[in-house]
Amino acid sequence: MSKKDRMSGNEATAYAIRQVNPDVMPAFPITPSTEIPQMVSTYIANGEMDTEFIPVESEHSSMSAAVGAEAAGARSMTATSSCGLAFMWEELLVAASNRLPLVLTLVNRTLSGPININCDHSDSMGARDTGWIQIYAENNQEAYDNFIQAFPIAEDTRVHLPVMVCQDGFITSHAVENITIEEDADVKDFVGEYHPEEFLLNPGKPVAVGPYAVSNYSMEAKYNQEQAMIRSKEVILEVAEKFRKRFGRGFGLFEQYRTEDADFIMLIMGSAAGTAKEAADRLRERGMKAGVLKLRVFRPFPAEEIADALRGCRAVAIMDRCESFNGHGGPLSSEVNAALYLNGADVVSVSYVYGLAGRDFTVETAEGIFNELRDASESGKKLTQYRYVGLRTRKGQ
Amino acid sequence: MAGYNLKEVMSKPERLAAGHRMCAGCGATIGIRAVLRALHEGDRAVIGNATGCLEVSSFMYPYTAWEDSYIHNAFENAGATLSGVETAYRALKKRGRLPEDENFKFITFGGDGGTYDIGFQSLSGAMERGHDMVYVCYDNGAYMNTGIQRSSATPQFADTTTTPVGKESHGKVQTRKDLSAIIAEHHVPYVAQTTFTKDFKDIHVKSEKAIYTEGAAFLNVLAPCPRGWRYETSEVMKICHLAVETCYWPLFEVEHGNWRLTYEPKRKLPIEDFLREQGRFKHLFKPGGEELIEAFQAEVDKRWEDLLYRCSR
């Protein structure tokens, strides 16, 4: 029987980790994900789980040890945020290219500098091309649910890729919400046991991991890795469907909130999707056909599916909680625009940058963006691309 | 530990296969073979490896020279990677996912670049946490894989590609980092410094102790590099002999905090004897080099006295 409980996103994640009880978890503290290894350590200290926790001396070592443990045949995971993720960058690539089904629970936080502990997506967005599957949560419930789905996706033989489960720092990780939690036995049964076919500790069956490969092999290896990323899409959908059937919740690649007949859509990831939905509800009461496309899976990028979901609307606001420093918008905007263009979806799009380093994103701000889309659409006036939301300037916005 | 018998240990199956691409005359692989011979037959091993000559030459796809399971991860994290493997072993054993009677040992190899320098933090962490593993540094005193750049293990005055000898330069300015002592100060159960001696008993016995002492162990193996040190490939045993006899590379071990010399030269040879054999020091034998050799000798003497003091306590 599932039950309701009040939990922060970090608590919900740690609770799910206890239920999955992975074999090995190396971790190093960093705000705002610190609570996760703390809580796991406490569960272990109290005999409520028996994962081998490695209190490593850095995030680089947490991912390095996770790579070693996973290659050795142990279901392994770690947790981090921000600079911690940046420090393990090289290892993210190693984990993915070695095709290791690790899980990383990431509590999104801005990257330095300036050093700041609050949420944006610059950490995971920076790691978007490291070969990891990336799944984003809007709220505590999704942080819990997504974690439970992570190992079944990663370990599927069609995939064998690591999965990064992302939630927003503080907004999700520290805010307490009522969520539904499942029985330990049900979670364990859903995730299943881990029995890899080949692993370092398989007696009498040696394995060699991490070769030097000449150019003749390297390009083919990268292509094979990309094929696994492409295949992961169907696996993510299968696992989501299995989860929905069993526990009655969840989404596939994205959630479409009141988009069926929408003229104006906000495409957004993470906790701000809730704010966007509230704005859409209010605007609908006032007669605007507003909707929200909340992207759950950023890697693999569901380009065709997004284009199809947006095809009928008049304009879309693409919301990046990340600066890309490329002179023409955030990463989400680049990818969505490419998806629209390549799939022939003739939709007006405007890219916005919002919420950097924890800057508030309010319902009123979201409403303002919808109104801008409508005004521009009605007047035929072209909107300036690549706009910062809520930025103070001498000229004002 | 059983008595050492060269014929017996040489009759064991090789665990580092031929066909690896290390240079002709490479000291590192002599060391690797010696360490692996100390594994008891029947025991399995997972070998870790920092990026370096050994890695790019011993596992060049699809050719692995390792008869045991092997993992290379990156340059700076051989300690952490094997920490993960060793922890996985404990986890899987605890959970009944490995047969009770299968014993695995964990040995990781790194050059001085991957060990003294870029991998120092990862090594220190692994040692401090006390994983049941052996970290073996094959110390050839420079970043040989990238083309003989100085490391913190490079001896003073060595001519390397980032400390080239020139009109304004006598080679490397600084003296060596004493990594064996630093790891000993982690108070791990076993640390030893060794190299190749005539019958390879010293390295064998120390390797066996390191592998079969419970907890973290560290072996520092002087492994000459003919390319970087500039000597004829055939001369490696002579070079190692002189390193020991001049007390440049003393043979000692630290067992549960107890420092002990495992060999003491009857008559300490002058450091020139070691330096003269190597092209990287040839500038010391030109006019004006006497003072530099004197300084080198003074440093060797000071460190030797320190070691004697530590071993006498």
Place this chain on the structure above:
Amino acid sequence: MRTDISNINEQSPCEDLTEGLMIFAGGTSKNFMTGEWRTQTPIFDETKCKQCLLCAPVCPDGCIPVRDGKRSDFDMDHCKGCGICEKSCPFGAISMQQGGM
């Protein structure tokens, strides 16, 4: 899923490469003949050999096969001709000859 590396070469299609470029086998390097590198070659004179085995551990390539405490002739498929063994022999049972042979 064990790897047979004879099916893998630099012209193999991507489908034939192993997942993550892992090799599910040990000691496959024996199939790579480093003996071709040799510019000088050790000659073993069995009549002078006293089977002291001091030559066996000094070889960086494990090219001196030892079985039951006795060495046999060199593994010329892999010997790189470094000459360390010649210097280690107290009985002159190994001599280096110019050329790869």
